[in-house]
Amino acid sequence: MDLKRLNHLLALAEERHFGRAAERVHLSQPALSRSIQALENQTGQRLFDRDSGDVRPTPAGEFLIQRARQLLFDARSLERDMALYGDSQLGSIAFGVGPFPAAMLMHQVLPQLRLQHPQVSLRVEVNNWQILEARLRTEAIEFFVADIRNFSADKDLLIRSLGQVSAGFFVRPQHPLAGREVTMSELPSYGVATTRLPAVVKTEALPIMVECDDVALLKSVAMRTDTILGVIHGAVLDDVQAGRLVELRIVDKPELHSEIGVVSLPDRSLSPSARCVIEAIVVEMEGGVAPGIG
Numbered sequence: 264m265d266l267k268r269l270n271h272l273l274a275l276a277e278e279r280h281f282g283r284a285a286e287r288v289h290l291s292q293p294a295l296s297r298s299i300q301a302l303e304n305q306t307g308q309r310l311f312d313r314d315s316g317d318v319r320p321t322p323a324g325e326f327l328i329q330r331a332r333q334l335l336f337d338a339r340s341l342e343r344d345m346a347l348y349g350d351s352q353l354g355s356i357a358f359g360v361g362p363f364p365a366a367m368l369m370h371q372v373l374p375q376l377r378l379q380h381p382q383v384s385l386r387v388e389v390n391n392w393q394i395l396e397a398r399l400r401t402e403a404i405e406f407f408v409a410d411i412r413n414f415s416a417d418k419d420l421l422i423r424s425l426g427q428v429s430a431g432f433f434v435r436p437q438h439p440l441a442g443r444e445v446t447m448s449e450l451p452s453y454g455v456a457t458t459r460l461p462a463v464v465k466t467e468a469l470p471i472m473v474e475c476d477d478v479a480l481l482k483s484v485a486m487r488t489d490t491i492l493g494v495i496h497g498a499v500l501d502d503v504q505a506g507r508l509v510e511l512r513i514v515d516k517p518e519l520h521s522e523i524g525v526v527s528l529p530d531r532s533l534s535p536s537a538r539c540v541i542e543a544i545v546v547e548m549e550g551g552v553a554p555g556i557g
Contacts, residue, residue, distance in 0.1 A: 264302075264305065264334075266334070266335060266338055267298075268298050268299075268301060268302050269302075269331040269334060269335055270288060270335060271284070271288055271290070271295055271298045271299060271302075272299065272302060272310065272324075272327065272328060272331055273328060273331055273332065273335065274287045274288045274295075275295070275299060275311065275318060276320055276324070276328045279317045279318050279319065280317060280318060281295055281296060281318060299311065302327075306323070306327065308321070308323035308324075308327075309321050309323065309324075310323060310324035310327060311324055333530070336530070336531070337530070340531050340532055343534065355383065355384035355385075355386070355536065356383060356384070356385060356386070356405060356534065356536035356537050356539075356540055357386040357387075357388070357403065357404045357405060358386075358387060358388070358404050358405055358406050358407060358408070358537065358540060359387070359388040359389070359390060359395035359398055359399070359404045359406070359407030359408070359409070360387060360388070360389050360395075360407060360408050360409070361389075361390070361391065361392055361395065361407070361408060361409030361410060361458075361476075362389065362390075362391065362458040362476045362477065362478050363409075363410065363428075363458065363478065363494065363495050363497075363498055363521050363523075364408045364409060364523050364544075365387075365389045365478070366478040366479070366494070366495075366497070366498035366499075367428065367495060367497030367498050367500075368408070368497075368544055368547050368548070369387065369389075371547050372540075372543050372544055372547050373385065373387070375543055375547075376539070376540065376543055379543075380536075380539060383536050383539070385540075388403075388404060388407075389476070390476060391409075391458065391459045391476045392407075392409045392410060392413055392414075392459075392461070393459075395407040395409060395526075396414075396420075396526070399420075399526065399527070399528065400528075402528075402531075405527065405531075405533060405534060405537040406525055406526060406527035406533065406537055406541065407525075407526050407527075408425075408523065408524070408525055408526075408544060409523070409524070409526065410461050410521045410522055410523065410524075411424060411522055411523070411524030411526060412461045412522050413461045413462055414524075414526060419529065420526055420527070420528065420529065421526070421527045421528065421529040422524055422525070422526055423524055423525040423526075423527075424522060424523075424524040425523045425524050425525065425544070425545060425548045426522075426523060426548055427520045427521070427522050427523070428495045428496065428497055428520060428521050428523060429495065429496050429519065429520050430493065430494060430495045430496065430519035430520055430521060431493075431494075431496060431510045431511070431516070431519060432450070432455070432491050432492065432493050432510065432511045432513060432516070433485060433491070433492040433493075433494065433499055433502075433503070433508040433509065433510050433511065434453075434485060434489070434491055434492065434508065434509060434511060435485060435486050435487075435489075435507070435508060435509075436506060436507075436508075436509050438453075438489055438491075438509075439453075439489065440453070440491075440511055441509050441511070442509075443512070444512050444513075444514050445511055445512065445513055445514070446513065446514055446515050447513060447515050447516065447517075450469075450470055450491055451470040453470075453489045453490060453491050454470050454471070454472030454473065454490050454491065455469050455470055455471050455472060455473075455490070455491045455492075455493045456471075456472065456473035456474075456475070456481045456484050456485060456490045456491065456492050456493065457469075457471060457473075457474065457481065457492070457493035457494065458474070458475065458476050458478065458481070458494075459474055459476060469493065471493075472490065473490060478494060478498050481494070482494075482499065482502060482508070485508065486502075486507055486508065491511065492508065493519075495520075495521050496510075523548065525541055525544070
């Protein structure tokens, strides 16, 4: 089937109006009508009902529309991959990173990529997993790195685990709880600051008073107040080594960790630049950038 005609089909299905659809695909309305009629003649099926005030797909039209979306998606992916393959440059890449892996990995990975591949144009979006998933599904980013526990049962996403990293609670050295053994029951008096946690994490026992996807901002709150910071160890490694934060010694602390992984679309081949970035992240993870990698 002609890909241009399938594109016309999708435009009409989404606009539900011949005039708007024709304008969208830069055709005259009669030309668009002829294109749709040609598809109907080719398939031997009526694809749209035109009797009512607007244009609606028939059951046969809905069937073809669903297949056309996939076919055009694959065609765009093929064109992009072939252009990258024929170019000696790796091109550009847009990807997402969750707050924890951004704080733990990106300070090492991005400078390394700039040194090794200065020709690559990088666009990095740091956000929570829900927004990154939405960005991935609209193809605004090629992949993202985040806590993958929310996606363990998803069949329409490609998920690659990079391992677990441990987490803990951190405070400024002058904090009333610093330097002694404490229990979880003492935390509510001060409140916890952390990112948006996965749905599988039981937050009822955690007195979360500050929720923010900016880890640097969370650390600033913990360093200036008695708020307790709940993050993975790798996100505060430099701060602990410099003495700006200390980890609480909680005798009854539950097992806390984040499972870092790469999430992408299963029906889209990753560009060479995306594979390059993912490999750099894998190397950094395997190098033990954060304590508790399992």
